[in-house]
Amino acid sequence: MDAMSANDLDCVLDGNAAAGLLQEIFVLEITAAQIQCDACGFAGAVGSLRLYAAPMGAVLRCTHCDGMLVRAVHTPHGRWFEMTGARHLRF
Numbered sequence: 001m002d003a004m005s006a007n008d009l010d011c012v013l014d015g016n017a018a019a020g021l022l023q024e025i026f027v028l029e030i031t032a033a034q035i036q037c038d039a040c041g042f043a044g045a046v047g048s049l050r051l052y053a054a055p056m057g058a059v060l061r062c063t064h065c066d067g068m069l070v071r072a073v074h075t076p077h078g079r080w081f082e083m084t085g086a087r088h089l090r091f
């Protein structure tokens, strides 16, 4: 994502100061959000990705290059959400 870099920010606080903004984002309908694949640059709705479901969670893959964009699992140690294959989500 080139829309914003650390140099554009005016001040530095801890992550608690972003609580309001993050809470606004994480209650939105994620399947309608646009996600961009880091490997091939394809952008589309999260709901259009290819789902590989498993008992503990799910893997969502890019419909163009099959890159892994999202992993979400529920383990005895917590809920894990990983997006290392994605550049960004846009709501």
Ligand SMILES: [Zn+2]
Pocket: 037, 038, 039, 040, 041, 042, 062, 063, 064, 065, 066, 067
């Ligand atoms: Zn891709």
